[in-house]
Amino acid sequence: MTIELWGRPTSARTQKVLLALAELGLPYNLTLASATMGAAGHVAKGNVAFGVVDTPEYRAMNPNGTVPTIRDGGFTLWESNAILQYLAMTYDPAGFYGNDIRRFASAARWVMWENNELIPPMHNLVKHTIRLPEGERDPEIARQSLERLEKAWLIVEAQLGRTRHIADDAWSYGDIPMTIRVHRWVLLRGTEALTPNVVRYYADVSARPSFDAVRDPSMHLAG
Structure with a gap:
């Protein structure tokens, strides 16, 4: 099918x-x-x-x-x-969450968190630095979005200090949104913006064969 x-x-x-x-x-x-x-x-x-x-x-x-x-x-x-x-x-319930309802829920909370805490400020940052015509960009919105993102990444950094992947030590479907967000953050700010655990995480997820589906920079910062 x-x-x-x-x-x-x-x-x-x-x-x-x-x-x-x-x-x-x-x-x-x-x-x-x-x-x-x-x-x-x-x-x-x-x-x-x-x-x-x-x-x-x-x-x-x-x-x-x-x-x-x-x-x-x-x-x-x-x-x-x-x-x-x-x-x-x-x-693939076994591969995506170990066929375990608690792992499913743990991954789900990070999927929801990404939707609430990373998507809005990253969308606004890209919008007001790349996608809108220069005359329509608001530097204050861009500044506030960047500040919010930097704080959010500290939460991710702390989690990745406890677990190798976002939900626990094994890869799960919760890592799919986070993979995209980390990659966009690198494209926006450079690898020097990554904190130590996020650096290790990015190396892990970008080495997965599936990463080729979203690797191309033009998919992320197109204006």
């Missing part, structure tokens, strides 16, 4: 699904879809979005008009974290 995926490779939420599919070795078909970016970059700079998300057909699958969305057989699902957990439970 080939999974149908709608999204854009420059979307971190879509990248979660791409990385999970790479870990699983599952075949998929990607339909480019987005309201905010296209092949040439962000609509804020006058570029054309991939579209699709405002069509009646897409809204019937995902009423939010967001990406990603998947269809697996007759089952359609939107919301990247729900998709990530669905893929984990359906295709």
Whole structure:
């Protein structure tokens, strides 16, 4: 069975699904879809979005008009974290969380934490330093976002001082969002911005074969 995926490779939420599919070795078909970016970059700079998300057909699958969305057989699902957990439970519970409900929950909290504590400030930092036209960028929003991120990474650093991976000592699906965030942080700030345990973690996760699915810098900082 080939999974149908709608999204854009420059979307971190879509990248979660791409990385999970790479870990699983599952075949998929990607339909480019987005309201905010296209092949040439962000609509804020006058570029054309991939579209699709405002069509009646897409809204019937995902009423939010967001990406990603998947269809697996007759089952359609939107919301990247729900998709990530669905893929984990359906295709490799042993590999993705040790087939253990406590490991599943431990990974889930970090997936949710990334969604709440890393995505918003990183989105705003990229938006106000790269994606918006220079005249529309707000240096204060960029400064506050950077400050919030630096504090959040200290929490990750402390956790990785206790465990080798984000949920515990073994890799889990909780490491998929964190892999993308660490990689983006490196692309934004350089490896010198990484704290010691995060340096070790980045070396571990970027050495996984699946990392090639999200390695390309142009997937992350496209303007």
